[in-house]
Amino acid sequence: MKTRLIAVGLLAAFATGMAVAANKETSSTSEAEKAFRSSFRSDNPGYWMKRLDQDETMALCSKYKNVPPKNVKLKIERDQMATIRYPIEGKLIGDWREGEKLASSGKGGHIGFIQPDPPGTARGGNCYACHQMSPKEVAYGTIGPSLKHFAKTRGSSEEIVKYVYDKVYNSNAFTACTNMPRIGYNNWLTPEQITHIVAYVLDPESPVNQE
Amino acid sequence: MMRTKMRLLAGVALCLGLAATQAGAEGKPSDEISKYREMLADGNPADLVELRGEELWKTARGPKKASLEKCDLGLGPGVVDGAYAQLPRYFKDSGKVMDAESRLVHCMITLQGFTKEEAIKQWFSKPGKDSDIEALVTFIGARSNGKPIHVPHKDPKEAAMYKTGEYIFYRRSGPQDFSCATCHTSNGMRIRLQELGNLTTREGAGTAMKSFPAYRVSQGSVWTMQHRLIDCIRQARWPEPEYLSDAVIALEVYLQGNASGTVMETPGIKR
Numbered sequence: 001m002k003t004r005l006i007a008v009g010l011l012a013a014f015a016t017g018m019a020v021a022a023n024k025e026t027s028s029t030s031e032a033e034k035a036f037r038s039s040f041r042s043d044n045p046g047y048w049m050k051r052l053d054q055d056e057t058m059a060l061c062s063k064y065k066n067v068p069p070k071n072v073k074l075k076i077e078r079d080q081m082a083t084i085r086y087p088i089e090g091k092l093i094g095d096w097r098e099g100e101k102l103a104s105s106g107k108g109g110h111i112g113f114i115q116p117d118p119p120g121t122a123r124g125g126n127c128y129a130c131h132q133m134s135p136k137e138v139a140y141g142t143i144g145p146s147l148k149h150f151a152k153t154r155g156s157s158e159e160i161v162k163y164v165y166d167k168v169y170n171s172n173a174f175t176a177c178t179n180m181p182r183i184g185y186n187n188w189l190t191p192e193q194i195t196h197i198v199a200y201v202l203d204p205e206s207p208v209n210q211e
Numbered sequence: 212m213m214r215t216k217m218r219l220l221a222g223v224a225l226c227l228g229l230a231a232t233q234a235g236a237e238g239k240p241s242d243e244i245s246k247y248r249e250m251l252a253d254g255n256p257a258d259l260v261e262l263r264g265e266e267l268w269k270t271a272r273g274p275k276k277a278s279l280e281k282c283d284l285g286l287g288p289g290v291v292d293g294a295y296a297q298l299p300r301y302f303k304d305s306g307k308v309m310d311a312e313s314r315l316v317h318c319m320i321t322l323q324g325f326t327k328e329e330a331i332k333q334w335f336s337k338p339g340k341d342s343d344i345e346a347l348v349t350f351i352g353a354r355s356n357g358k359p360i361h362v363p364h365k366d367p368k369e370a371a372m373y374k375t376g377e378y379i380f381y382r383r384s385g386p387q388d389f390s391c392a393t394c395h396t397s398n399g400m401r402i403r404l405q406e407l408g409n410l411t412t413r414e415g416a417g418t419a420m421k422s423f424p425a426y427r428v429s430q431g432s433v434w435t436m437q438h439r440l441i442d443c444i445r446q447a448r449w450p451e452p453e454y455l456s457d458a459v460i461a462l463e464v465y466l467q468g469n470a471s472g473t474v475m476e477t478p479g480i481k482r
Contacts, residue, residue, distance in 0.1 A: 031371065032378035039456030048450040051385040058383040065381045066392060106403070109386055112451040114441070124285075126387075141402040143394070174376045181387040188386050 048111050061177035068176055077177035084169045085184065087191040092165045092198055098201025100195055100207065103127040104137075109188070123188055125168075125197055130180065131201070134207035143179055147201060151209045156202045164198045257349055257426035257433050259281055259343075264350025267343055273323030283310070284320035284351065295355040296475050299464050301368045308372045310463045311351055312344065312437050315404040315454045330426035334454050336432040348435045349424045352477040359474050360420055362467035369464060372457075376465025379458055381412075391462070405482065416469035422479025429482055 040049065057076050060068055068076065082177060086092070105124025110117045130143035154160055167174055169184030169191070183189050189197070200206050217458070268279045268291075284294035284438040305317060311435040312334075336342040364373040383390040394402060395410040409415035423436045434442075440459050441451050452458045 028371070028374055029378060032375040035375050035457045035461060036379050036382065039452040039458035040450055041453055044450050051449050054382075054384050058388060062378075062382045062390065109448045109449065110445060112445050114451060115445060122388050142400050143397070143402060143405075143407075179393045181389070186386045186388065 041181050050113070057176070057182075058170055064177070066177040066179075073176040077173055080170045080176075080182070080185070081166075081173040083185050084166050084173060085191060086165075087195055092161050092195050093202065094192065094195035094199045095198075096196070096199040096203040096206040096208075098193075099198070100134075100198035102189065102197055103133060125183060125189055125193070126181075127197070135211060136207055147208060149203045149209055151204060151206075156204070161198060161202060164201050165194060168194050168197055229470050245355045252422055255426055255478060255480055257424070257480075260346050260426075260433050261349045261353050263341070264346035264348070267347055268350055273319065273325045274445075275322065275324035277322045279315075279322060279347070281322060281403070282315070284318075290352060291354045293355050293358045295352045296358040297362065299369070299372070299460055299467065300364065301366045302435070308368055308460060310436070310455075310460050311348055312435055313460060315344065315347055315351065316455060334437050336479060337436070340386060342384045342432075344437075345424065345433045345435060349433050349478050355475040356477060357474060359471045359472050360401055360417070360467055362464060362471055364468050372464040373462045373468050375457070376463070376468075377463035379462055380465055385448045387448050389449075391443065391447075393447075394443075410411055410466055411469060413469060413472060416466050419472025419476050420466055420470035421473045422477060422481070424477055425479035425481045427481045433478060434481070436466075 001040065021057060022149050037052065040052070054062065054179060057080060060072055060076060087148070101126040104127075105122070106126040106129055108117055108121045108123030110121075119171065127147075128140045130141045132140040132142075132146035132148050135148050150164075151160075167180075168189075170182045171180035172182055172185075184194050201208055223340065240404075244436045271278050273343050279290045282417075283304075284291060285290075285297055285300050286294050293412075296313050298314065299308050301308050302314070307313075309317065316327065316330045319325045320327055331344065333340060334344045336345055362369075380391045380395075383393075391410070394400075394407050395415075397407075398409045398412075398415070400407050407420050410419060420436070423439060424433050425439075426432070427434050437454060437459050440462055445451055
């Protein structure tokens with residue numbers, strides 16, 4: 001009886017300790033967020049400042065430094081899978097030539113006073129920033145895995161086509177907190193543009209699948 | 212001016228001699244020497260910027276017609292040697308954690324009588340219009356050469372800034388879901404052809420932090436750390452934080468903290 005009481009007491013003390021620690025954590029996080037937000041000019045256009053807002057996925061990935069615990073990871077992947085939208089005609093493979101232009105361009109979306117993109121700059125998919133694709137292009141980054149000969153090694157079944165489309169549309173549907181942007185989900189590219197990129201990755205004629 | 216340049220060259224030559232004896236003693240291939248030779252042959256254009264900064268430091272300017280020679284960069288009034296390596300730090304007189312740049316501006320305001328607006332109007336160079344701040348920071352940075360970066364963030368205000376910096380480093384947002392961590396947490400990665408260091412380790416952060424302010428060949432000018440960070444934030448497709456804002460200083464506390472122990476070697480040369 002006595003031991004149980006002590007145990008309960010200890011548990012209570014432990015719980016309070018946890019609560020205090022958690023409170024401390026939240027207060028330092030909100031202080032940090034305040035310091036961050038107040039570092040921007042107050043006369044910035046509203047749509048610029050919206051870029052600092054976080055959706056639930058961003059907030060969770062930030063909190064866990066991109067290594068979420070299993071249950072959080074599964075929840076993010078489930079939720080993100082449900083966001084994927086397809087082009088109206090339903091065709092997931094477009095024109096690889098268009099896809100090549102999109103994959104190669106890192107332009108678009110730069111704002112601010114110092115070096116903004118000229119108005120009307122078309123946004124690119126920026127795939128080469130992170131992936132090797134065509135073996136002919138040497139200026140590729142290595143943040144993501146090589147996609148060279150993707151169709152040669154993975155095939156181009158309906159399943160693979162859908163996978164590449166879905167992955168580009170919302171990378172987090174497969175890997176919560178990946179470094180790869182959610183290109184369709186964020187309205188960075190349209191579903192139609194994504195079908196061109198899918199073609200660039202999977203079309204046997206595409207340089208990605210040539211020598 | 213000319214005399215100082217001569218002194219600088221003599222200094223480099225001295226280093227060369229030193230490197231030569233060391234390399235000789237250890238019997239290592241003389242990488243360092245060839246580096247210095249290269250430097251002597253081409254010259255880092257930032258050396259001239261540094262000299263201009265030194266002149267500016269000593270010249271009486273502003274409404275109060277004062278030089279910056281009494282500026283307290285954290286090691287006491289007038290002490291420039293080793294100061295950059297220990298910044299950012301908490302300053303009692305302003306009640307703030309300040310980096311080299313915000314402290315310099317503080318001195319331009321308090322000692323020389325400039326308004327903040329005047330002081331930071333040209334915080335980076337534009338074609339045909341050199342920035343005084345850049346030159347002054349290059350001078351201040353170089354006076355820490357050979358000193359280890361030491362930002363232990365022991366003071367509670369500094370510790371809080373470190374936490375804030377770490378928080379911002381991992382904070383994802385914007386149309387590309389980027390955070391600093393996206394580009395700067397792996398070893399040996401590239402974005403396109405540009406190499407990215409892992410800024411969460413001493414080696415990675417050190418490689419970056421010890422070499423700033425640095426001459427950027429692609430830009431044809433010296434970039435201070437504030438400029439570097441504000442530009443990375445632009446690349447992340449976020450709006451730019453204000454020059455000298457807490458977000459930038461917090462990131463610097465975080466990065467200098469991670470880089471602590473690395474020996475300063477500025478001005479660096481970057482892509």
